[in-house]
Amino acid sequence: MVNQLEIRNLHARIVDGETILNGVNLIVPKGQIHAIMGPNGAGKSTLGKIIAGDPSYEITKGDILMDGESILEMEADERARKGLFLAFQYPVEVPGVSNANFLRLALQAKQGGEVNMMEFYGKLQKALKTLEWDESILTRYLNDGFSGGEKKRNEIMHMMVLEPTYAIMDETDSGLDIDALKVVAKGVNAMRGPNFGALLITHYQRLLNYIVPDAVHVMIDGRIVTSGGPELALRLEEQGYDWVKELAATAS
Amino acid sequence: MELTSTLSRDLILQVSSKLGEPDWLRAKRLLAWETFARLPYPTPRTEEWKYTDITEVPFEELSLELPTGQPRAIPQAVQDRLAQAQLSGYAVFVGADLVHVELPEALREQGVILCSLHEAMARHPRLVEENLFRAVNWSDLVGTQQNRPENSKIPALNAALFTHGVFLYIPRNVEFSKPIGVFKYLEGGQLSASRTLIVGDVNSQAVYIEEYISPAKVAPSVNTSSTEIIVGDGAKVRHAHIQLLGQGFYHFHRQRAHLQRDAALNDLVVNMGASLSRAEVQSEMLGPGSSSEMLGLYFTTGLEHVDHYTLQHHVADHAYSDVLYKGAAKDQSRTVYAGLIKVEPGAQKTDAYQTNRNLLLSADARSDSVPQLEIGANDVKCSHGSSTAPVAPEELFYLMSRGLPRHMAQQILVKGHMTDVLTRIPIEPLRQYIESIIEEKVRV
Ligand SMILES: Nc1ncnc2c1ncn2[C@@H]1O[C@H](COP(=O)(O)OP(=O)(O)OP(=O)(O)O)[C@@H](O)[C@H]1O
Ligand SMILES: [Mg+2]
Numbered sequence: 001m002v003n004q005l006e007i008r009n010l011h012a013r014i015v016d017g018e019t020i021l022n023g024v025n026l027i028v029p030k031g032q033i034h035a036i037m038g039p040n041g042a043g044k045s046t047l048g049k050i051i052a053g054d055p056s057y058e059i060t061k062g063d064i065l066m067d068g069e070s071i072l073e074m075e076a077d078e079r080a081r082k083g084l085f086l087a088f089q090y091p092v093e094v095p096g097v098s099n100a101n102f103l104r105l106a107l108q109a110k111q112g113g114e115v116n117m118m119e120f121y122g123k124l125q126k127a128l129k130t131l132e133w134d135e136s137i138l139t140r141y142l143n144d145g146f147s148g149g150e151k152k153r154n155e156i157m158h159m160m161v162l163e164p165t166y167a168i169m170d171e172t173d174s175g176l177d178i179d180a181l182k183v184v185a186k187g188v189n190a191m192r193g194p195n196f197g198a199l200l201i202t203h204y205q206r207l208l209n210y211i212v213p214d215a216v217h218v219m220i221d222g223r224i225v226t227s228g229g230p231e232l233a234l235r236l237e238e239q240g241y242d243w244v245k246e247l248a249a250t251a252s
Numbered sequence: 253m254e255l256t257s258t259l260s261r262d263l264i265l266q267v268s269s270k271l272g273e274p275d276w277l278r279a280k281r282l283l284a285w286e287t288f289a290r291l292p293y294p295t296p297r298t299e300e301w302k303y304t305d306i307t308e309v310p311f312e313e314l315s316l317e318l319p320t321g322q323p324r325a326i327p328q329a330v331q332d333r334l335a336q337a338q339l340s341g342y343a344v345f346v347g348a349d350l351v352h353v354e355l356p357e358a359l360r361e362q363g364v365i366l367c368s369l370h371e372a373m374a375r376h377p378r379l380v381e382e383n384l385f386r387a388v389n390w391s392d393l394v395g396t397q398q399n400r401p402e403n404s405k406i407p408a409l410n411a412a413l414f415t416h417g418v419f420l421y422i423p424r425n426v427e428f429s430k431p432i433g434v435f436k437y438l439e440g441g442q443l444s445a446s447r448t449l450i451v452g453d454v455n456s457q458a459v460y461i462e463e464y465i466s467p468a469k470v471a472p473s474v475n476t477s478s479t480e481i482i483v484g485d486g487a488k489v490r491h492a493h494i495q496l497l498g499q500g501f502y503h504f505h506r507q508r509a510h511l512q513r514d515a516a517l518n519d520l521v522v523n524m525g526a527s528l529s530r531a532e533v534q535s536e537m538l539g540p541g542s543s544s545e546m547l548g549l550y551f552t553t554g555l556e557h558v559d560h561y562t563l564q565h566h567v568a569d570h571a572y573s574d575v576l577y578k579g580a581a582k583d584q585s586r587t588v589y590a591g592l593i594k595v596e597p598g599a600q601k602t603d604a605y606q607t608n609r610n611l612l613l614s615a616d617a618r619s620d621s622v623p624q625l626e627i628g629a630n631d632v633k634c635s636h637g638s639s640t641a642p643v644a645p646e647e648l649f650y651l652m653s654r655g656l657p658r659h660m661a662q663q664i665l666v667k668g669h670m671t672d673v674l675t676r677i678p679i680e681p682l683r684q685y686i687e688s689i690i691e692e693k694v695r696v
Binding site: 049052053054055056075076077079080081085086088091092094095096097102105106107109110141158162 | 644645646647649650651652653654655656657658660661664665667668669670671672674
């Protein structure tokens, strides 16, 4: 078995609409954390949502393979149960279901049976402790009235409780103050290990000081244009994207 | 009871005499019958029935459901409800037979009456005669702009032919907060007609839940119910009408509350069953300082059709009313809501709100919503709003991306949509029951 999340020559568009991804190639081996950077509108969030199975996009070419198995035909819920997780750039507010109850349902769906309440409670406690958070967040309705930062932190809490094999985090650092950023990084680092792979979408090199990536990729116009180590993020911070855009122009 | 089965004046006389009714009631039944016989059925050309077509409803092809007088067991479905509902007193009807009624000693000693309407007529004739047909009779819908007479057709049928009912009386200053539950188990295949009369005397307080239950699928059946609620000066009544009839049922409910000075009604209508149902729920603010909260929940699936009409009729000044109806529609089902806030010229300082929101779970589902205001006073606060929107795809995707199968994600979104109504139901077991109905309906 190939232990990796592979995006193979992926072309995609909005259903009956504009093309957004123009041949993305990317491999995230299990055990590694990769970062994707790129200017606004490059297609980073779209890539994340497509990997997670958002039906508002259609794949016109290419494949997505999780541990060697194509997941293109699976609906979002099935992919999640297989071990995929997307921390949303804009988590949705859902009144009527408490945060904890929702997580219990999600875990139950993943395990395919009743959740042991003691075990579940233990996971919640552990996640809350790492994220330096108190229990009151559990009884509130899912994301309902959460501040921007609370929503992001909550996404990480979900990730910690659901323990995915591959996680995509879409700008989880945006809108976080420096303390919250450190805490969220702590959460992600706590997940780090041989059975966890992650793709961090970010605009800020700052995050990568706390979560040191194994590789950094730059996306422009729906394509990965260049890749490198953590030093690539520093260069982007200093020089911006113009040089990469030129690279992209000469390549195509 | 062996009676002529076709609807006729004769049948009414027979029913009335079998039930041992007093002359005044027989006379009223005959008046109602004359109205019924004279009027046409509403059609989609009738403004208030624009979106609901009842031309296929077999009102006159079914036999009238009559009391059998036979002892009958409490059906399992009702036993399950009794086990869950945490009630103080309760009554169970199977068809037109009252098979069980129970009221705690403490309430009986204080003068609370819970019995069949016909028993009440015999034992408390004055109370019944004064109040029966006081709020709901065979006359027009109150408040509609062009009182079309055909609106009275079904209420007239009910008044002429009702075969059973419930009477609840709460004496002056008596209060209880644990609900009284009345369960109507209908076997189907017939025309059922029943009435409920609730009288809350001065400064009393009561909680009453009425539930309609049947097998999941029945032969074509019609149920008509009329509920009258008299809320005396300073009295409080919490009332719920829960309809969970099976496929095959056509359900028609008309309810009207009279609210006297400083009276308060908290009303809830839940329509989650029947092939077609229509509930007309009206509150008349007759006394200054009265208030009426009117909540509604509905969820249709398959080919179901549900129609609600609400009226907030402000006759007196300084009264408050608030309608909040929320529904969801799945598959090819259809929901209709029409509501009117009517403020009479003398009703200054009225505070009246009306909101209807609908969630569509499929492209073929449809909701129509018609909110209306008719304001005759100048110093009032009134607002109304309605909306109908499909489930937001990004919400569904968010929930599914955490591993929840589509139907569970939909369940959560439907409950989320209805949350602001659900949280206003303080009777915990009832709320849980309604949530379980929603969950069940999303699943199938
Ligand atoms: N559902 C959609 N409908 C319309 N346009 C879309 C949709 N999804 C993506 N797009 C467009 O596709 C392009 C890529 O969007 P995407 O959100 O993936 O960018 P991004 O790289 O995440 O940008 P940002 O850094 O601003 O978050 C943008 O031009 C965006 O407007
Ligand atoms: Mg984005």
